[in-house]
Amino acid sequence: MSNVGLLYVGAVLLVNGMALLGKVPVRSAAALNLFVGALQCVIPTVLIIQADGDADAVLAASGLYLFGFTYLYVGIVNLAGIEPEGIGWFSLFVAAAAVVYAGISFFRNGDPVFGVIWLSWALLWALFFLVFGLGEERLTRFTGWAVVLLSQPTCTLPAFLALTGSLRSDTGTGLLAAGLAVALVALAAVLAAQRKSFVPQPVLAKES
Template identity: 80%
Template sequence: MNNVGLLYVGAVLLVNGLMLLGKVPTRSAGPLNLFVGALQCVTPTVLIIQAGGDTDAILGASGLYLFGFTYLYVGIANLANLEPEGVGWFSLFVAGAAVVYAGISFWRQGDPVFGVIWLAWALLWSLFFLVLGLGMTGLTRFTGWAVVLLSQPTCSVPAFLAMTGAYTSDGPTALLAAGIGVVLVATAALLSRERATQAATATA
C-alpha cells in the first residue's frame, strides 16, 4: 500500500473515531474524509496506469480504493446528512475484501505484519457495518475507541517506518503486532464499558 496515503489514513481514522465518541462534530469530520478519500482514489489510479500491466503492482494498488471510496462516502454522507446504512453495508464488503488481502499478504507477498494489519482493518470495518449498517448503536463507543486506538499502529506508524526504511516483516514481528492489536481492542472494550458503567451509575 502507498505509504504516503497510509499516513493520512491514520489521521482520518483518528478523526472518525473521535466522531463516533462524540468529540468531533459529524460535519466537521466531513472535509478531511473527502481530502483523504480523494487521495486514496487518485493514488491507486496513478499506480495502476504506471504498472504497465504488472499484475502484482495492480494487485498492490487495488486495495487503496476500498479506503478511498469509504472516506469519500463518509465525507459526502456527513456533509449531506445522508442516512448511514449505505456506508455500513459497503463496510461489510470492505471487511470481506480485507480478509482476502490479509491472506494475500501472508501467503503470496510474504508480509505477515501487513497481514495482521489487514485483519485489524477487517475488524474495524466489520464494526462499522454493525453500527452503521445494522444500527447496533450499543457498539458505537467500543467502535470509536477501537478506531482511535488502532488508527496509528495500523496506519501512521507502519507508514513512517516504511518511508524511513525501518519497516520489517517476519513471523516474530507479526506475532508482536497481533499481540499489540489484541491488547488495544481489549482496552477499547474496557474504556467503552467503563463509560457505560459510569453513565448507568449517574442515572441511578
C-alpha cells in the same frame, strides 16, 4: 507512494474515531474524509497506470480504493445528512475484501505484519457494518475507541517506518503486531465499558 496515503489514513481514522466518541462534530470530520478519500483514489490510479500491466503492482494498488471510497462516502454522508445504512453495508464488503488481502499478505507475499494490519482493518470495517448497517448503536463507543487506538499502529506507524526504510516484516514482528492489536482491542472494550450511560455522536449520523 501508497505509504504517503497510509500516513493520512491514520489521521482520518483518528478523527472519525473521535467523532464516534462525540468529541468531533460530524460535519467537521467531513472535510478531512473528502481530502483523504480523494487522495486514496488518486494514488492507486497513478500506481496502476505506472504498473504498465504488472499484475502484482495492480494487485497491491487495488485495495487502496476500498478506503478511498469509504472516506469519500463518509464525507458526503456527513455533509448531506444522508442515512448511513449504505455506508454500513459497503463496509461489510470492505471487511470481507480485507480478509482476502490479509490472506494474500500472509500466504502470497510473506508479509505477516501487513497480514495483521489487514485483519485489524477487517475488524474495524465489520464494526462499521454492525453500527451503521445493522443499527447496533450499543457498539458505537467500542467502535470509536477501537478506531482511535488502532489508527496509529496500523496506519501512521507503518507508514513512517516504510517511508524511512525501517519497516520489517517477519514472523517475530508479525506476532508482535498481532499481540499489540489484540491488546488494543481489549483496551477499547475496557474503555467503552467505563461510561455505559454515554450517548455518542455517530460519525455517519443523519443530522437534523
